[in-house]
Amino acid sequence: MKNSKHILICTLLLLGSWMYGSAQEIKGLVFDLQSSQRLSDVLIENLQNKKSVRSNADGSFTIPGQKNDYLVLHAKGYERDTAFVYQDGVSRIYLIRDKSIIRIDEVTVSRMTDSRLNMEIAKAKNNSQAVETSKTRGGLRISPSRLFGKEAKIARNSIRVLELEQEQRMVDRVFTNELILSLIKLPNDQLALFKDKYRPSYEFVKQARKEDLTAYILDAYAKFKKQ
Structure with a gap:
């Protein structure tokens, strides 16, 4: 029984370690801005952890990192660019040819x-x-x-x-899924409708404090439920 418990604990620790490692990756695709063609052999550098990789033949890449990191991209014949990773999922980055x-x-x-x-x-x-x-x-x-x-x-x-x-x-x-779902419970299809209908204006977001956004979302949700 002790051996079984020991194996179970080790398995859970390994699984937790693997899940944590997987979460600390940025996945992306690199394209030409004008043609939308995928670009291979693009050098991608993460400014936060100094890691670097090159994009694959299909333009895809995976690099250690997380949200709020900055990636610098270098490709022959293209202008150097910097991309800010602000959301989960696959980042689509478009590069511009020199002097285009x-x-x-x-x-x-x-x-x-x-x-x-x-x-x-x-x-x-x-x-x-x-x-x-x-x-x-x-x-x-x-x-x-x-x-x-x-x-x-x-x-x-x-x-x-x-x-x-x-x-x-x-x-x-500012008006993110994470913020909304931290305040109210909505299934994915309802969340998309809620965000579309009650998307705040730029003027409001520009001057809003966290408590203003919280009040706005809760008030909007009360109206949303009545429909």
């Missing part, structure tokens, strides 16, 4: 990493500015071509698309 022109639309923007999104917002804001530096006369001057030109108009439209994506990501990272 990016088409700014909702689909393309949704695939960008946070660092790339910030870079594109800064670039679009710079292209939309009517004030430029005069190299010959010194100082600043108003450029009508930059104010009313096609490039400036495209840049201003791009800013709206890019900043909307940035705002949506902020809401996603």
Whole structure:
């Protein structure tokens, strides 16, 4: 009996150790942003634990790590990029070719990493500015071509698309399944409906404290149950 208990305890310890080890991994896929083609032999480095791996022939990779880690990706012919891992599941990371022109639309923007999104917002804001530096006369001057030109108009439209994506990501990272299920009990199909119907606004999330979010979710759930 003692031997049986000893074997059982060892088995449980090994199982617990295996489950813990499995949970400490980040799985992902690497794609080309424009073509959606999977990319092999991409070097992926975890900045937190300094571990590194290369993507497989199908673009997949597994690297030691966890949520809230930062991954740096290097691939020949592509710009270096940094990806923030903010949720469980398989991370889909899209890389941009060197010196390529990016088409700014909702689909393309949704695939960008946070660092790339910030870079594109800064670039679009710079292209939309009517004030430029005069190299010959010194100082600043108003450029009508930059104010009313096609490039400036495209840049201003791009800013709206890019900043909307940035705002949506902020809401996603606050209004999470984990937070909701820590306060209320909902099956998966009901959870999806609840999140869609009662998704908070960016303006609310931007200034909300933890207790504000808790009150918001509980109030929304009370309304949800009445339907």
